[in-house]
Amino acid sequence: MSSPRSRKLSSPRANAGMRGSQHLANRVRAARRSVRGLDATLRRPGTYRHPAGRIVRVETHISVVYLAGRFAYKIIKPVAPGFADFTATATRKRCCEAQLRLNRPLAQGIYAGVLPIARHAGVLTLGDGGVTVDHAVKMRRFDEAMLFSSLAAKGALTPRDIDGAAKRLADYHLRAPRNAPSSRYGSATLVRTQIETINAALLANCSHPALPGIAAWCARQLDQLAPLIGRRRAEGFVRGCHGDLHLDNVVRWCGAIAMFDCIDFDDALRWIDVAADVAFLVMDLCARAEPHLANRLLNRWLETSGDYAALSLMPLYVAYRALVRAWVACLKAGYVAGRSVAIPDPAVRYLEVARAQTQKPGAVLLLCHGYSGSGKSVASRALADLCGAVRVSSDAERKRPRPAPDAQTSLGAEHYTPAARHAIYDHLLRLAHRVLQSGHSAIVDATFLEFRHRDTFFALAQRLGVPARILDFRAEPTVLAQRIEARRHGPRDLSDADTATLARQLASADALTPAEQALTLSFDTAVPMAAFDSPAFWRPVLALMQSAPFATR
Template sequence: MTSDHVVADQEPVFRLLADPATHGLAGEVARIDTHGAAVFLAGADVYKVKRAVRFDFMDLSTLEKRHAACRRELELNRPAAPGIYLGLVPVTRREGALHLGGEGEVVEWTVHMRRFDETATLDRIADRDGLTPALLDDLARAVLAFHERAERHVETDSPAALARVAAGVVAGLRETPRLFAPQRVAAFERALSVLLERLDPLLAQRARTGEVRRCHGDLHLRNVALIDGAPVLFDALEFDEALATIDRLYDLAFLLMDLGLRGRADAANRVLNRYLAACGDAPPYDGLAALPLFLALRAGIRAQVTAAALAHRAPAERAAGEEEALAYLAYAERALAPEPARLVAVGGLSGTGKSTLAAGLASAIGPLPGAVHLRSDVERKRLAGVGEFDRLPPGAYTMDATVAVYAALRERAGAVLAAGHGVVVDAVHQKEDERDAIEAVARAHDASFTGIWLEAPVETLAGRVEARRADASDATAEVVRQQAARAAGSLDWMRIDASGTPDEVLARVRAAMGLPAPKP
């Protein structure tokens, strides 16, 4: 790999690591090259060498710096991926020859890893349409676990750091005026500037309260692997502490943006919701106000980097690269486009499919990557201090308990709206005062409101709840019949036939709300 940024010849080291004899193998050693590393896949082992390069954003120009970067990579990644990161192994010179490990003069350092199935990274799984709801839920929890372990940095000047990132993105986009029209970049710069100024107090406050942490820093699908059935984060950014000492929602935004650009708005929304839900009693709803900025910066960086790499692509591949870069910029612009806060309430008896509909609607409501989905069944379990799928005794369904659940839903919905984000609340909402109260939350935050009432034959609903498995709802067929015996009072919400498949019901609601059909 030739580059103006290369400062030393590492080819002898690369030849050593690419030689099967070095590893006692008969078969070939596979090699993967990036701008910052050369990776050698040798049987069950992987050896990663930092490239001797100097960029504005990454300086690995000396052996000492590369050794420090290798140590930091091990330190950052071992807690999340102990089965992958095994240690550091030097390349040494003895009697004029290079060796992997052993005594002698150290001429290079490698990160030694256990090899895993290269087709099991989540970008490859996404290409195979394998991102199941269960996998996305596990992914969200894995990211939160990483963030919970991460060191807090309350001293960080988050607004200034993000302003520098924004300035770098704009400067990078301006380097390719043939692809990114100057007036388009100027408009993007203005939008970033306005948002940065408005968010300055919030970003500073989030840093003071521990939301700025030493995060992963490079959290996209290619850096998560499915190992033994669980998503494992690896390859955290190790060469620049400042680039990875960031708001945790800025870290998450890379993953959300990656999913969105792959046409999986539903997956991005689910990961966001599962991440917030896993936070328990203290979800970072205030940070939703900054999510448009975070998404725009992540996509803008990718647009800049993709454009800068065009010169190194084969001519036949450049058109696809240009299209990719433009798609990133378009996503960044969309993230910054004003989108009013909106509250959608979904009501109906148990078994009408409220939660399925709400989850299906969420990605189309409010700013990217869509609305926060609040569910009464999940709130009830949280307030009771049990797991989402744990069954509660009848005593947990008293009138007082239900009043507390609805109050918690309204409080959380208000917090989301206060951040300028969208929210979908699903609960039975059978009483007029419950429906009036949730609509009042929208009015209090100057947000638009849509109420949806789902209805279907009672026996249809009874059959559905009896067929449920691994669901937060504890409703039974008898509960459905009890609900049906109670009057709902005056209903001015949008009434929707909930019979049929979930996709059919979702299509009816989207049409009634004037939402465009989702892209295939």
């Protein structure tokens, strides 16, 4: 009589599973036979139709890249790692073609084409001329020292790099495809499954004190944000994104910023909310560079895209991206649960980023106050980078409907009538409300020379129960006029103010009331511009923000 175990193993389902595994193993073996000799061929300089020099081979779990002279050639390995099956030649071809098509919009000319690999008379060649057995993606090589990951490791990432990355990504998101192939992509149900899956993997395999708290916080956030996730999907914010924007996939190249190696094998990981896409790069800058660079990227992306509604999702998506990279770091390091070894340092850094999202201090509202030329725009940008607040600008919002080149040209007088001025402050009030409700501090960059405008913002802060302060930026009238003239004759910015504007402001501004003065922090901007980047310059503001009670999440 057979045992229960033997009956179970001989059940139809068990037999089908065994047959399936055997079929898969057979496909892998057959696929490997079909490309036998390919690795040796691509290692030979003579294979290429251009000077190749010494071939450098770089292998990952699903691909191999051959660095040959000025070009790189990437092939997909004939493997079936679980999340995809690349054993068929046609599948690998489609994957190569997808890499070319999907990466070109963000990759700034890196992707050159897809080449067949053919066998003729037993010899493999790169190009047509025989039976095609595989395909390679041809790419232009770049200096790996210019990767954002390499620059970050050396402390060499610059504000210009960050601004270029933010604008490139925001511009892409604005025109990215919106016809998702499935309604489940980017849905609250799928996002919950993805986050719960990664939390379960980490909890089951890693012993870190922060993990249970992070998982519980994620569950609460998912409950609270499910309606917003669904609403943004319905409104078209789930788009064909990059999906894998860590620092290893961003490079300074040909005077611009290129982003490459996007997700091409799983639509569910690429068709995501644009907030989840930018959150990846924000997260990796927090983990591997400096927080002020992450803050700068987010602010520049918001200023270009205008998508301030994304802020409510940002903490959850930053935490999720950090958890994924923590798990990847464990896998790369060969970490095995149960062994008496520490979790690798990169994973710890990512877990700290995730934990930081659960412990953010409460929001603060900061109103810039000052005449044109007072330096408030330059100063408030630097403050936002330092403290992580979100900055909204009257100049940027006034010109938002205009195409980018036109945003640098002056608006007509109709945009500066009293009615238009009040309308832009109403718009800024709505944006500040949205920023504060998301849990972020807000810096509103406008002149705030009229009491009625200041009063409405203080009323908002009172309704929301957040501290509010006026940041008063000062300089002598002669300095103000000199700055305005220098700005008008130098590189254009968003401000349209001229010396006539300044004269009207000086004559009509409402003085700060005694009550307002008690809530005002004054700053003399007649200092070198580099002073704005120093925490010492902002000491009273930073002290206020650090003393704000932690938000309940």
